[in-house]
Amino acid sequence: KDSHNKVYKSFSDVIEGKEGRFRETLLGKRVDYSGRSVIVVGPSLSLHRCGLPREIAIELFQIFVIRGLIRQHLASNIGVAKSKIREKESIVWEILKEVMRGHPVLLNRAPTLHRLGIQAFQPVLVEGRAICLHPLVCKGFNADFDGDQMAVHVPL
DSSP: OOTTOOOOOOHHHHHSSTTSHIIIIISOOOOTTEEEEEEEEOTTSOTTEEEEEHHHHHHHTHHHHHHHHHHTTSOSSHHHHHHHHHTTOHHHHHHHHHHHHTOOEEEEOSSOOSGGGEEEEEEEEESSSSEEEOGGGHHHHTOOSSSOEEEEEOOO
8 A cells, every 4th residue: 555545556467367467368369350249049040050149240230331331332441331330320221231131150169178169050140239040950959948059150
């Protein structure tokens, strides 16, 4: 403590533990074109499809949507395209659906103990903030719908 009763951390306090430097930044990595959300049941989905929330989908496929807007001459540059995406114009959702048709996504539930822990699905847009899965594909992931989370990746 100093004269103002401020408590200082020792060097070992800074680097060890759950909030320490090693676990907080050095061991954890960020992955581009990926997201994470809770899974919910989607019994109306086909076995090869997963429901991807709009918020996650637009973030994952943003570069493809930007390219689509520019190619169709709906945006003159990246900045204009990004503003159309931010404003959630209707053409953005049409291009997103078109892009998603040609790009399967990988779903992964940790821990990945065997090859069925990561599977490819054809994404479809859904409302809400949760990833939808058909209940019959959950066995391979060892998943249930009591708050399990899954990661979604877009292979390039």
